[in-house]
Amino acid sequence: xxxxxxxxxxxxxxxxxxxxxxxxxxxxxxxxxxxxxxxxxxxxxxxxxxxxxxxxxxxxxxxxxxxxxxxxxxxxxxxxxxxxxxxxxxxxxxxxxxxxxxxxxxxxxxxxxxxxxxxxxxxxxxxxxxxxxxxxxxxxxxxxxxxxxxxxxxxxxxxxxxxxxxxxxxxxxxxxxxxxxxxxxxxxxxxxxxxxxxxxxxxxxxxxxxxxxxxxxxxxxxxxxxxxxxxxxxxxxxxxxxxxxxxxxxxxxxxxxxxxxxxxxxxxxxxxxxxxxxxxxxxx
Amino acid sequence: xxxxxxxxxxxxxxxxxxxxxxxxxxxxxxxxxxxxxxxxxxxxxxxxxxxxxxxxxxxxxxxxxxxxxxxxxxxxxxxxxxxxxxxxxxxxxxxxxxxxxxxxxxxxxxxxxxxxxxxxxxxxxxxxxxxxxxxxxxxxxxxxxxxxxxxxxxxxxxxxxxxxxxxxxxxxxxxxxxxxxxxxxxxxxxxxxxxxxxxxxxxxxxxxxxxxxxxxxxxxxxxxxxxxxxxxxxxxxxxxxxxxxxxxxxxxxxxxxxxxxxxxxxxxxxxxxxxxxxxxxxxx
Numbered sequence: 001x002x003x004x005x006x007x008x009x010x011x012x013x014x015x016x017x018x019x020x021x022x023x024x025x026x027x028x029x030x031x032x033x034x035x036x037x038x039x040x041x042x043x044x045x046x047x048x049x050x051x052x053x054x055x056x057x058x059x060x061x062x063x064x065x066x067x068x069x070x071x072x073x074x075x076x077x078x079x080x081x082x083x084x085x086x087x088x089x090x091x092x093x094x095x096x097x098x099x100x101x102x103x104x105x106x107x108x109x110x111x112x113x114x115x116x117x118x119x120x121x122x123x124x125x126x127x128x129x130x131x132x133x134x135x136x137x138x139x140x141x142x143x144x145x146x147x148x149x150x151x152x153x154x155x156x157x158x159x160x161x162x163x164x165x166x167x168x169x170x171x172x173x174x175x176x177x178x179x180x181x182x183x184x185x186x187x188x189x190x191x192x193x194x195x196x197x198x199x200x201x202x203x204x205x206x207x208x209x210x211x212x213x214x215x216x217x218x219x220x221x222x223x224x225x226x227x228x229x230x231x232x233x234x235x236x237x238x239x240x241x242x243x244x245x246x247x248x249x250x251x252x253x254x255x256x257x258x259x260x261x262x263x264x265x266x267x268x269x270x271x272x273x274x275x276x277x278x279x280x281x282x283x284x
Numbered sequence: 285x286x287x288x289x290x291x292x293x294x295x296x297x298x299x300x301x302x303x304x305x306x307x308x309x310x311x312x313x314x315x316x317x318x319x320x321x322x323x324x325x326x327x328x329x330x331x332x333x334x335x336x337x338x339x340x341x342x343x344x345x346x347x348x349x350x351x352x353x354x355x356x357x358x359x360x361x362x363x364x365x366x367x368x369x370x371x372x373x374x375x376x377x378x379x380x381x382x383x384x385x386x387x388x389x390x391x392x393x394x395x396x397x398x399x400x401x402x403x404x405x406x407x408x409x410x411x412x413x414x415x416x417x418x419x420x421x422x423x424x425x426x427x428x429x430x431x432x433x434x435x436x437x438x439x440x441x442x443x444x445x446x447x448x449x450x451x452x453x454x455x456x457x458x459x460x461x462x463x464x465x466x467x468x469x470x471x472x473x474x475x476x477x478x479x480x481x482x483x484x485x486x487x488x489x490x491x492x493x494x495x496x497x498x499x500x501x502x503x504x505x506x507x508x509x510x511x512x513x514x515x516x517x518x519x520x521x522x523x524x525x526x527x528x529x530x531x532x533x534x535x536x537x538x539x540x541x542x543x544x545x546x547x548x549x550x551x552x553x554x555x556x557x558x559x560x561x562x563x564x565x566x567x568x
Contacts, residue, residue, distance in 0.1 A: 010510065011547035066350050069554070226294065263295035270353070
């Protein structure tokens with residue numbers, strides 16, 4: 001488990017790095033971005049994960065997410081993984097569509113060939129990358145983790161957190177796909193990676209998981225009402241309904257005029273970081 | 285003088301737009317980005333210009349500059365022009381170098397062929413684009429303008445402001461080229477666009493202008509000390525020396541560990557916007 005630092009840049013009173021490592025899980029090299037605020041020698045900082053959306057790499061939020069000022073202020077490490085395996089021999093959507101294959105791992109462990117060998121983003125996010133951080137970033141306090149994400153990555157954040165309730169103290173999302181079993185992006189991805197048996201899909205559907213009894217510590221969601229994917233793909237009202245029925249504590253905010261882009265995400269990023277920081281700093 | 289709005293996106297409590305217009309000055313279409321904070325009907329907001337560096341378009345600072353939160357907070361319009369003419373028939377560096385030609389207009393009015401027809405960024409920034417704003421953005425208070433920029437655009441901000449002392453109430457720069465007559469980038473650009481007579485270059489050299497008696501209302505400069513262009517191209521100490529000799533009020537800050545990138549610019553952007561806002565909001 002070695003790790004290569006591809007770049008290190010000073011920004012906002014901290015260090016923004018891009019790292020690469022050979023992943024056993026995906027059988028490829030994987031890259032991720034990590035921002036570490038300046039801190040006292042030996043100090044431990046909480047970790048906020050951010051899972052990105054379709055077509056993204058680690059770089060999109062790193063360049064456009066506007067999280068560094070808030071993370072430096074609150075002393076929070078920000079980790080942004082890639083969204084799929086990449087590299088020679090990694091299969092892609094046969095039509096090179098942007099909603100499946102490269103850049104579209106959907107945070108699942110694929111069981112169908114030819115995807116099963118490399119497309120294992122669930123295990124990568126749940127097991128391998130946290131282990132790597134624990135080993136290589138001694139200032140990362142893995143007892144205090146939060147998770148967020150955008151769109152497909154909002155789906156990832158919600159479902160990873162719902163399946164591992166003890167890992168995260170705080171969960172938020174920007175414009176998440178809340179019920180992939182009920183929208184075209186999700187049906188294509190889950191059908192493609194997992195096969196036609198819909199019973200296998202529910203582990204990857206936030207609403208289904210909540211309906212089935214899984215719970216989050218708390219939840220903050222921002223969703224733009226001018227987001228062109230809202231009605232067909234994101235379906236925020238389904239999450240509101242599942243949370244209401246389950247008594248799941250949640251703050252789900254419709255933001256008037258905002259779309260699906262990083263212009264939206266960056267607007268509310270500082271609030272999300274502050275929201276996570278508050279929960280990551282208090283005792284359980 | 286018509287203007288076409290290419291995109292309009294809600295962000296940080298305001299509107300980020302990209303506009304295009306046919307420029308008489310450059311004899312090309314020109315694009316620029318403009319962020320307008322939400323404001324009361326009929327209100328007038330001060331205008332902060334931001335001139336970008338080599339290789340950039342309007343888009344770099346729009347995506348990575350992290351100015352919107354501060355501009356919305358302070359009620360400041362942010363305008364980011366392109367760095368050169370572009371389009372069919374516009375000549376480029378014969379070797380396609382990135383420090384001359386497309387993306388490298390250097391904010392001069394070229395006098396040498398084949399550049400003289402299109403490469404007229406000085407007049408574009410000094411005359412045409414302000415006139416366009418006055419006509420098409422009635423909320424822009426052109427009696428309250430500030431200007432900033434990065435690298436080649438820092439040079440642009442300083443020299444435009446030094447030549448038009450009544451136009452700007454506030455001037456700042458990120459890692460500016462302070463003396464283009466004394467560095468390789470500047471010598472190539474000024475020699476190429478203006479010819480070998482160095483006497484014609486001084487109108488485009490901030491240090492030479494200050495040495496010659498031109499003055500700024502006040503000046504804020506941030507410069508990273510890990511900027512690899514500092515010693516050979518940017519030469520901040522020359523600006524410190526010219527300001528000291530001239531009694532020019534200036535705050536020139538060396539920022540330890542910071543490089544030349546938008547990770548540096550975005551770190552100090554909010555402070556620059558606040559600094560401009562303070563000066564743009566008080567009376568003369």
